[in-house]
Amino acid sequence: MRINFESYSALQYRNRALSRQVEEFKSGEKYVMMEADYKKLLRFHNQEMKRMERELAKAHSETITVRRYWSEVMDDLDKEHQAEVSRLLAKIERLEKEKLDLARQRDNTKDKLKERTQQYYSVAAELEEERGKNKKLTAQLNKNFENSSIPSSKQKAGKKKIPNSREKTGRKQGGQPGHKGHTRKQHVADITYEIPAPAEYADNPDYYETGKIIRKQKISVILNVQIVEYTTKEYRNRKTGARVHALFPKGYVNEVNYDGTVKALAFLLGNECGVSHGKIRRLLSELTNGEIEISDGMINGLCAEFSARTGREKTEIIKKLMTSPVMNVDFTNASVNGKSAQVLVLASPSADAALYIGREKKGHKGVKGTPLENYAGTIVHDHDTTFYKYGTGHQECTQHDIRYLTGSIQNEAELEWNKQMLELFRKMLHYRNSLSENEGLSPTIVSELEAEYDRILETAEKEYTDEPPNDYYREGYNLFLRLRKYKENELLFLHDKRVPANNSLCERLARVYKRKQKQAVTLRSLKNLCYICDSLSIVYLLRSNEENVYQKIAEIYGRERPPKSEGKTDATA
Numbered sequence: 001m002r003i004n005f006e007s008y009s010a011l012q013y014r015n016r017a018l019s020r021q022v023e024e025f026k027s028g029e030k031y032v033m034m035e036a037d038y039k040k041l042l043r044f045h046n047q048e049m050k051r052m053e054r055e056l057a058k059a060h061s062e063t064i065t066v067r068r069y070w071s072e073v074m075d076d077l078d079k080e081h082q083a084e085v086s087r088l089l090a091k092i093e094r095l096e097k098e099k100l101d102l103a104r105q106r107d108n109t110k111d112k113l114k115e116r117t118q119q120y121y122s123v124a125a126e127l128e129e130e131r132g133k134n135k136k137l138t139a140q141l142n143k144n145f146e147n148s149s150i151p152s153s154k155q156k157a158g159k160k161k162i163p164n165s166r167e168k169t170g171r172k173q174g175g176q177p178g179h180k181g182h183t184r185k186q187h188v189a190d191i192t193y194e195i196p197a198p199a200e201y202a203d204n205p206d207y208y209e210t211g212k213i214i215r216k217q218k219i220s221v222i223l224n225v226q227i228v229e230y231t232t233k234e235y236r237n238r239k240t241g242a243r244v245h246a247l248f249p250k251g252y253v254n255e256v257n258y259d260g261t262v263k264a265l266a267f268l269l270g271n272e273c274g275v276s277h278g279k280i281r282r283l284l285s286e287l288t289n290g291e292i293e294i295s296d297g298m299i300n301g302l303c304a305e306f307s308a309r310t311g312r313e314k315t316e317i318i319k320k321l322m323t324s325p326v327m328n329v330d331f332t333n334a335s336v337n338g339k340s341a342q343v344l345v346l347a348s349p350s351a352d353a354a355l356y357i358g359r360e361k362k363g364h365k366g367v368k369g370t371p372l373e374n375y376a377g378t379i380v381h382d383h384d385t386t387f388y389k390y391g392t393g394h395q396e397c398t399q400h401d402i403r404y405l406t407g408s409i410q411n412e413a414e415l416e417w418n419k420q421m422l423e424l425f426r427k428m429l430h431y432r433n434s435l436s437e438n439e440g441l442s443p444t445i446v447s448e449l450e451a452e453y454d455r456i457l458e459t460a461e462k463e464y465t466d467e468p469p470n471d472y473y474r475e476g477y478n479l480f481l482r483l484r485k486y487k488e489n490e491l492l493f494l495h496d497k498r499v500p501a502n503n504s505l506c507e508r509l510a511r512v513y514k515r516k517q518k519q520a521v522t523l524r525s526l527k528n529l530c531y532i533c534d535s536l537s538i539v540y541l542l543r544s545n546e547e548n549v550y551q552k553i554a555e556i557y558g559r560e561r562p563p564k565s566e567g568k569t570d571a572t573a
Contacts, residue, residue, distance in 0.1 A: 187219065189217065225288045225291040230249065230252055232245045232248070233246075250560075251558070258294065258298070259554070259557070260553070260554035260555060260558040261554045262292060263305075263553075263554070263557045264550050264553035264556075265284065266280050266302060267303075267535070267553055268539075268550060270302065271302075271303065271532070271535050272539055272549075274515045274518075274519045276519060277296050277300070278296075280294075281293070281294060281295075281296070281299070303528070303531035303532050303534070306534070306538070306553070307531045307535060308562060309556050309559045309560075309562070310534065310538045311562060313537075313538045313542075314355075314537065316353075317538075317541055318371050320348055320351040320353035321347075321355060321375075322375060324349075324351045325350070325377045325378060325498050326348070326377055326378045326499055326500070327346055327372070327375060327379055327391070328345075328346070328347040328349060328379075328380045328381070328503050329344070329345065329347075329372060329379055329380070329381050329387055329503075330344075330345045330382060330384075330506035330507065331344055331362040331366060331384065332345060332513060332514065334513070334517060334523075334529055335523065336360075336526050336528075336529055337523065337524055337525065341358065341359065342359045342361060342366050343356055343359070343510070344356075344357040344366055344367070344370060344372070345357075345509050345510050345513075346372060347505045347509055352541075353540075353544065354509050354536075354541075355371065355533075356513060356532075356534070356536045356537050357533055358526055358529035358533045362384075364386060364389065366386075367390065372387075373390065375390060376392055377393070378391060378393035378496070378498075379393070379394050380394075380395045380397065380502075380505075380506075381394070381395075381396070381503055382400050382503050383397070383482065393492060393496075394492070395489060395493055395499050396489045397503035397504075398428075399501075399502035399504060400503070401425060401479070401483070401490065402422060402425055405418050405479065407475060407476075408475065408479060412476045414467075415463050415476070417456050417457075417480070418460075418476060420456045420459065421453075421456050421483070424449070424452055424456060428491075428494060428501075431445060432493060432494065435497070440497065441495065446494045446495065450491060450494075453487065453491065454487075457483060457484050457487075461484075464477055464480065509536075512536060513533075516532060516536070
């Protein structure tokens with residue numbers, strides 16, 4: 001193996017150096033040198049130690065000084081701290097005491113506030129209750145036919161006035177320009193007297209006859225009693241003793257009989273004019289110079305006899321009602337033998353027919369068995385929920401809504417929705433009444449009116465949410481709920497021109513019966529009530545047919561009396 005020259009040279013140099021060191025150790029020279037280095041180093045370390053000892057002593061001295069100073073400072077600080085702590089403790093104690101005092105005052109204040117709050121709420125509740133009672137009493141005192149369903153006939157004495165819901169127009173009273181006047185009819189004279197012309201006209205050449213005759217008539221009423229008497233000879237059987245005679249004509253039953261003319265007059269006086277039985281007797285006697293003296297029993301039986309002879313008219317009325325597209329219906333109170341009863345009034349606004357039906361009860365029992373039970377048209381009523389079970393459509397009476405809104409305005413003057421709704425109803429009625437006979441309803445106008453209706457209901461809901469109604473007066477709130485729930489039935493008259501906007505027809509007819517009941521005071525039986533109802537129904541039909549009612553009734557009393565089974569006057573017949 002060949003060794004590199006550089007490596008070999010390096011090894012030779014190292015070997016020489018090591019050999020030299022070995023020689024130095026052998027001769028002792030190296031030890032001398034090392035000792036000298038050690039001594040030198042020892043001296044250096046001793047000097048350094050002395051320096052450090054001096055510095056340590058100095059630092060120790062400074063530490064003692066600093067410690068002494070720090071101790072003094074700490075003592076001062078501790079004194080100040082203790083003083084501050086004492087001050088703060090005293091302050092804390094004082095604040096704690098103040099806190100306890102404030103807490104005690106707070107609790108006392110809370111108790112007083114609680115007591116005052118309870119007193120306030122108690123007084124406020126009593127005040128609210130008194131306000132509610134006052135509002136209720138005020139509403140009751142102010143109730144009349146204009147702001148409720150109370151009939152005008154039951155208005156308190158001294159406050160009664162003629163019902164009139166029309167607004168003042170500012171025009172003068174009496175006939176308006178263009179109104180066709182009514183003149184008295186001239187008749188064929190029974191006696192004529194000619195007044196001669198004065199000589200200043202007749203003999204004066206400045207005057208000549210125009211050919212016109214000036215007539216002035218005076219009409220008198222003279223009642224003549226015509227008595228037609230039939231006589232016949234009587235025969236007696238010698239063997240049996242039986243007495244016989246020839247048959248008398250129809251209508252000659254008793255020794256004295258009254259024909260249809262007498263009965264018709266007494267009937268109309270009692271059932272259309274509202275004259276009492278005693279006054280009817282006196283009037284007929286005075287009109288005939290005592291020739292006609294009828295009894296109370298005869299007058300009492302006129303309605304029953306009339307009802308028994310008018311089967312064809314009642315059939316005609318029912319036919320007209322059932323074929324009419326719209327029917328007005330209503331219940332009104334009656335009195336039978338001191339107990340409450342009902343009269344169901346059915347009327348057609350288009351067929352000029354009305355039917356009075358005497359019933360023991362109202363509701364579904366009162367409707368059962370009447371033409372209304374099977375009626376298939378639109379019904380107009382006063383929000384009697386019973387009627388919603390019958391017919392195919394319903395219209396609420398807007399006149400009642402207007403009355404209830406008037407009451408709400410009087411008792412809830414702070415609200416706005418009732419005033420707005422009242423004005424809207426008047427606007428809708430004005431629009432409907434302004435339409436000509438051949439003019440149809442405008443969908444655009446109807447939609448605008450319905451939108452305004454909904455907006456007013458929203459206003460009402462907000463107002464009653466902000467200030468709920470009290471327990472003493474809720475009529476206005478109940479009206480709002482009804483108008484919202486029965487919107488379709490409130491506004492049907494805006495969609496069907498055949499439907500009237502109110503139930504005034506039935507109300508007028510009900511007043512006819514009320515006048516009769518006021519005259520009679522009370523009836524002995526339901527059958528008598530039914531007789532009166534039949535009579536009123538037939539008279540309304542005859543009036544609607546524009547017949548001479550007196551002559552027609554006289555003719556009816558001349559008819560053959562049907563068998564009792566056919567002349568039954570039960571309300572459901």
